[in-house]
Amino acid sequence: MTTIEVKRIDDAYAFVGTDSNGHTIRTDGAVEIGGHNSGFRPMQTLLMGLGGCSGVDIVSILKKQRQEINDFTMTIQAEREQGKEPALWKYVHIHFVFKGTVDAEKIKKACALSIDKYCSVAATLRAAGCTIEWDAEVIAD
Template structure:
Protein backbone atom coordinates (compact mmCIF):
# COMPACT_ATOMS: atom_id res chain seq x y z
CA UNK A 1 0.00 0.00 0.00
CA UNK A 2 1.23 3.48 -0.92
CA UNK A 3 1.22 6.04 1.87
CA UNK A 4 1.31 9.80 1.40
CA UNK A 5 1.34 12.37 4.18
CA UNK A 6 0.05 15.89 3.52
CA UNK A 7 0.58 18.87 5.82
CA UNK A 8 -0.45 22.50 5.52
CA UNK A 9 2.75 24.54 5.85
CA UNK A 10 2.15 27.89 4.10
CA UNK A 11 -0.84 30.21 4.41
CA UNK A 12 -4.31 28.76 3.99
CA UNK A 13 -3.72 26.47 1.02
CA UNK A 14 0.03 25.76 0.86
CA UNK A 15 0.54 22.04 1.43
CA UNK A 16 3.54 19.79 1.38
CA UNK A 17 3.00 16.16 0.43
CA UNK A 18 5.57 13.55 1.44
CA UNK A 19 5.91 9.91 0.41
CA UNK A 20 7.32 7.08 2.53
CA UNK A 21 10.82 7.75 1.12
CA UNK A 22 10.78 11.40 2.21
CA UNK A 23 10.28 12.91 -1.27
CA UNK A 24 8.25 16.09 -1.07
CA UNK A 25 6.01 18.08 -3.39
CA UNK A 26 4.53 21.50 -2.71
CA UNK A 27 0.90 22.19 -3.64
CA UNK A 28 -1.23 25.32 -3.57
CA UNK A 29 -4.21 26.90 -5.24
CA UNK A 30 -4.13 29.94 -7.50
CA UNK A 31 -3.90 33.46 -6.07
CA UNK A 32 -7.44 34.00 -7.42
CA UNK A 33 -8.53 31.10 -5.19
CA UNK A 34 -6.68 32.42 -2.15
CA UNK A 35 -3.31 30.72 -2.70
CA UNK A 36 0.15 32.26 -2.80
CA UNK A 37 1.84 30.28 -5.62
CA UNK A 38 3.62 28.21 -2.97
CA UNK A 39 3.39 25.11 -5.21
CA UNK A 40 1.76 23.48 -8.20
CA UNK A 41 -1.98 23.06 -8.48
CA UNK A 42 -3.24 19.53 -7.77
CA UNK A 43 -4.71 19.16 -11.28
CA UNK A 44 -1.41 20.26 -12.81
CA UNK A 45 0.25 17.58 -10.71
CA UNK A 46 -1.93 15.00 -12.45
CA UNK A 47 -0.54 16.07 -15.84
CA UNK A 48 2.98 16.01 -14.40
CA UNK A 49 2.28 12.46 -13.24
CA UNK A 50 1.18 11.56 -16.76
CA UNK A 51 4.47 12.89 -18.10
CA UNK A 52 6.57 11.02 -15.56
CA UNK A 53 4.67 7.76 -15.99
CA UNK A 54 4.83 7.81 -19.76
CA UNK A 55 8.42 9.07 -19.86
CA UNK A 56 9.62 6.19 -17.69
CA UNK A 57 7.79 3.70 -19.92
CA UNK A 58 9.21 5.12 -23.14
CA UNK A 59 12.82 5.31 -21.94
CA UNK A 60 12.61 1.74 -20.60
CA UNK A 61 11.23 0.43 -23.89
CA UNK A 62 13.80 2.24 -26.03
CA UNK A 63 16.72 1.22 -23.78
CA UNK A 64 15.67 -2.44 -24.14
CA UNK A 65 15.76 -1.91 -27.91
CA UNK A 66 19.28 -0.48 -27.60
CA UNK A 67 18.29 2.97 -28.82
CA UNK A 68 20.53 5.88 -27.78
CA UNK A 69 18.47 8.64 -26.17
CA UNK A 70 20.44 11.86 -25.92
CA UNK A 71 17.46 14.04 -25.08
CA UNK A 72 13.87 13.52 -24.00
CA UNK A 73 11.31 16.28 -23.61
CA UNK A 74 7.54 16.28 -23.31
CA UNK A 75 5.09 19.12 -23.75
CA UNK A 76 1.69 18.49 -22.19
CA UNK A 77 -1.34 20.74 -22.58
CA UNK A 78 -4.70 20.11 -21.03
CA UNK A 79 -8.17 21.58 -21.18
CA UNK A 80 -10.61 21.06 -18.34
CA UNK A 81 -14.38 20.90 -18.47
CA UNK A 82 -15.90 24.35 -18.40
CA UNK A 83 -18.53 25.35 -15.87
CA UNK A 84 -18.49 22.10 -13.89
CA UNK A 85 -17.51 21.15 -10.36
CA UNK A 86 -15.50 19.04 -10.13
CA UNK A 87 -13.85 20.03 -13.41
CA UNK A 88 -11.85 17.11 -14.81
CA UNK A 89 -9.44 16.97 -17.75
CA UNK A 90 -11.43 16.85 -20.99
CA UNK A 91 -8.63 17.06 -23.59
CA UNK A 92 -4.93 16.41 -23.12
CA UNK A 93 -2.31 16.75 -25.87
CA UNK A 94 1.22 15.42 -25.50
CA UNK A 95 4.22 16.04 -27.75
CA UNK A 96 7.10 13.63 -27.22
CA UNK A 97 10.41 15.08 -28.40
CA UNK A 98 13.34 12.66 -28.54
CA UNK A 99 16.87 13.18 -29.82
CA UNK A 100 19.65 10.71 -30.42
CA UNK A 101 20.32 7.62 -32.48
CA UNK A 102 16.69 6.48 -32.38
CA UNK A 103 14.73 4.57 -35.00
CA UNK A 104 11.58 6.67 -35.61
CA UNK A 105 9.34 3.58 -35.85
CA UNK A 106 10.65 2.29 -32.53
CA UNK A 107 10.08 5.70 -30.93
CA UNK A 108 6.50 5.85 -32.22
CA UNK A 109 5.82 2.30 -31.05
CA UNK A 110 7.32 2.98 -27.60
CA UNK A 111 5.07 6.02 -27.21
CA UNK A 112 2.06 4.03 -28.42
CA UNK A 113 2.75 1.20 -25.96
CA UNK A 114 3.07 3.66 -23.10
CA UNK A 115 -0.04 5.65 -23.93
CA UNK A 116 -2.27 2.68 -24.83
CA UNK A 117 -1.00 -0.16 -22.64
CA UNK A 118 1.43 0.63 -19.82
CA UNK A 119 0.88 4.14 -18.42
CA UNK A 120 -1.56 3.91 -15.49
CA UNK A 121 -2.04 7.68 -15.36
CA UNK A 122 -3.07 7.78 -19.03
CA UNK A 123 -5.57 5.00 -18.39
CA UNK A 124 -6.91 6.79 -15.31
CA UNK A 125 -7.52 9.94 -17.38
CA UNK A 126 -9.18 7.93 -20.17
CA UNK A 127 -11.49 6.11 -17.75
CA UNK A 128 -12.53 9.51 -16.40
CA UNK A 129 -13.61 10.45 -19.93
CA UNK A 130 -10.55 12.41 -21.00
CA UNK A 131 -9.37 12.36 -24.60
CA UNK A 132 -5.61 11.91 -24.98
CA UNK A 133 -3.87 12.88 -28.21
CA UNK A 134 -0.16 12.64 -28.80
CA UNK A 135 2.55 13.05 -31.38
CA UNK A 136 6.19 12.02 -31.62
CA UNK A 137 9.17 13.99 -32.90
CA UNK A 138 12.55 12.34 -33.34
CA UNK A 139 15.47 14.68 -33.99
CA UNK A 140 12.94 17.45 -34.72
CA UNK A 141 11.07 15.44 -37.38
CA UNK A 142 7.39 14.68 -36.77
CA UNK A 143 6.59 10.95 -36.90
CA UNK A 144 3.17 9.69 -38.02
CA UNK A 145 1.69 8.34 -34.80
CA UNK A 146 -1.04 6.29 -36.56
CA UNK A 147 -3.73 7.19 -34.00
Protein backbone atom coordinates in the same frame (compact mmCIF):
# COMPACT_ATOMS: atom_id res chain seq x y z
CA MET B 1 0.34 -0.12 0.07
CA THR B 2 1.59 3.37 -0.81
CA THR B 3 1.65 6.06 1.85
CA ILE B 4 1.83 9.78 1.13
CA GLU B 5 1.70 12.42 3.85
CA VAL B 6 0.20 15.77 2.84
CA LYS B 7 0.79 18.67 5.23
CA ARG B 8 -0.53 22.22 5.11
CA ILE B 9 2.42 24.62 5.28
CA ASP B 10 0.93 28.11 5.33
CA ASP B 11 -2.19 30.01 6.32
CA ALA B 12 -3.86 29.50 2.93
CA TYR B 13 -3.71 26.61 0.42
CA ALA B 14 -0.07 25.50 0.27
CA PHE B 15 0.67 21.85 1.00
CA VAL B 16 3.71 19.62 0.77
CA GLY B 17 3.23 15.98 -0.09
CA THR B 18 5.99 13.62 1.08
CA ASP B 19 6.35 9.98 0.14
CA SER B 20 7.91 7.23 2.25
CA ASN B 21 11.30 7.90 0.61
CA GLY B 22 11.27 11.60 1.54
CA HIS B 23 10.51 12.94 -1.95
CA THR B 24 8.33 16.04 -1.92
CA ILE B 25 5.94 17.96 -4.14
CA ARG B 26 4.56 21.35 -3.22
CA THR B 27 1.06 22.38 -4.26
CA ASP B 28 -0.81 25.65 -3.80
CA GLY B 29 -3.93 27.43 -4.91
CA ALA B 30 -4.14 30.29 -7.37
CA VAL B 31 -3.88 33.87 -6.10
CA GLU B 32 -7.46 34.40 -7.31
CA ILE B 33 -8.75 32.01 -4.64
CA GLY B 34 -6.42 33.19 -1.88
CA GLY B 35 -3.40 31.01 -2.56
CA HIS B 36 0.16 32.26 -2.86
CA ASN B 37 1.04 30.62 -6.21
CA SER B 38 3.94 28.82 -4.50
CA GLY B 39 3.58 25.42 -6.10
CA PHE B 40 1.86 23.21 -8.64
CA ARG B 41 -1.90 23.23 -8.70
CA PRO B 42 -3.18 19.82 -7.58
CA MET B 43 -4.63 19.08 -11.03
CA GLN B 44 -1.30 20.00 -12.63
CA THR B 45 0.35 17.26 -10.56
CA LEU B 46 -1.89 14.77 -12.33
CA LEU B 47 -0.48 15.96 -15.67
CA MET B 48 3.03 15.74 -14.25
CA GLY B 49 2.20 12.18 -13.19
CA LEU B 50 1.08 11.42 -16.74
CA GLY B 51 4.40 12.69 -18.08
CA GLY B 52 6.40 10.75 -15.51
CA CYS B 53 4.42 7.56 -15.96
CA SER B 54 4.58 7.56 -19.75
CA GLY B 55 8.22 8.67 -19.64
CA VAL B 56 9.22 5.66 -17.53
CA ASP B 57 7.36 3.32 -19.89
CA ILE B 58 8.90 4.84 -23.00
CA VAL B 59 12.48 4.85 -21.68
CA SER B 60 12.08 1.25 -20.52
CA ILE B 61 10.81 0.12 -23.93
CA LEU B 62 13.52 2.01 -25.81
CA LYS B 63 16.31 0.72 -23.56
CA LYS B 64 15.20 -2.84 -24.33
CA GLN B 65 15.46 -1.94 -28.01
CA ARG B 66 18.97 -0.50 -27.47
CA GLN B 67 17.94 2.99 -28.56
CA GLU B 68 20.39 5.67 -27.43
CA ILE B 69 18.40 8.60 -26.02
CA ASN B 70 20.51 11.67 -25.27
CA ASP B 71 17.62 13.96 -24.38
CA PHE B 72 13.91 13.38 -23.83
CA THR B 73 11.38 16.09 -23.02
CA MET B 74 7.65 16.42 -23.30
CA THR B 75 5.23 19.30 -23.36
CA ILE B 76 1.78 18.54 -22.01
CA GLN B 77 -1.13 20.83 -22.81
CA ALA B 78 -4.56 20.18 -21.38
CA GLU B 79 -8.07 21.58 -21.07
CA ARG B 80 -10.48 21.07 -18.20
CA GLU B 81 -14.24 20.92 -18.30
CA GLN B 82 -15.93 24.29 -17.90
CA GLY B 83 -18.80 25.01 -15.56
CA LYS B 84 -18.61 21.67 -13.74
CA GLU B 85 -17.61 20.63 -10.25
CA PRO B 86 -15.41 18.72 -10.18
CA ALA B 87 -13.79 20.09 -13.35
CA LEU B 88 -12.01 17.07 -14.83
CA TRP B 89 -9.42 17.04 -17.58
CA LYS B 90 -11.30 16.62 -20.86
CA TYR B 91 -8.42 16.85 -23.36
CA VAL B 92 -4.67 16.29 -23.13
CA HIS B 93 -2.04 16.59 -25.83
CA ILE B 94 1.54 15.39 -25.25
CA HIS B 95 4.37 16.45 -27.54
CA PHE B 96 7.30 14.06 -27.02
CA VAL B 97 10.73 15.27 -28.21
CA PHE B 98 13.71 12.92 -28.45
CA LYS B 99 17.35 13.55 -29.29
CA GLY B 100 19.80 10.77 -29.91
CA THR B 101 20.63 7.86 -32.12
CA VAL B 102 17.08 6.57 -32.32
CA ASP B 103 14.76 5.02 -34.86
CA ALA B 104 11.70 7.24 -35.36
CA GLU B 105 9.40 4.24 -35.86
CA LYS B 106 10.56 2.66 -32.60
CA ILE B 107 9.96 5.98 -30.85
CA LYS B 108 6.40 6.16 -32.17
CA LYS B 109 5.68 2.57 -31.22
CA ALA B 110 7.06 3.07 -27.69
CA CYS B 111 4.92 6.20 -27.22
CA ALA B 112 1.81 4.40 -28.48
CA LEU B 113 2.42 1.39 -26.22
CA SER B 114 2.81 3.63 -23.21
CA ILE B 115 -0.21 5.87 -23.76
CA ASP B 116 -2.54 3.14 -25.09
CA LYS B 117 -1.50 0.15 -22.98
CA TYR B 118 0.95 0.57 -20.10
CA CYS B 119 0.58 4.03 -18.50
CA SER B 120 -1.74 3.78 -15.48
CA VAL B 121 -2.20 7.55 -15.30
CA ALA B 122 -3.32 7.68 -18.94
CA ALA B 123 -5.77 4.85 -18.24
CA THR B 124 -7.10 6.70 -15.19
CA LEU B 125 -7.64 9.88 -17.20
CA ARG B 126 -9.34 7.99 -20.04
CA ALA B 127 -11.63 6.21 -17.57
CA ALA B 128 -12.80 9.66 -16.45
CA GLY B 129 -13.65 10.61 -20.05
CA CYS B 130 -10.45 12.42 -21.05
CA THR B 131 -9.20 12.28 -24.63
CA ILE B 132 -5.41 11.89 -24.85
CA GLU B 133 -3.56 12.63 -28.07
CA TRP B 134 0.16 12.76 -28.68
CA ASP B 135 2.84 13.26 -31.28
CA ALA B 136 6.57 12.54 -31.30
CA GLU B 137 9.47 14.49 -32.73
CA VAL B 138 12.95 13.09 -33.23
CA ILE B 139 15.86 15.50 -33.49
CA ALA B 140 19.05 13.94 -34.81
CA ASP B 141 22.23 14.51 -32.82
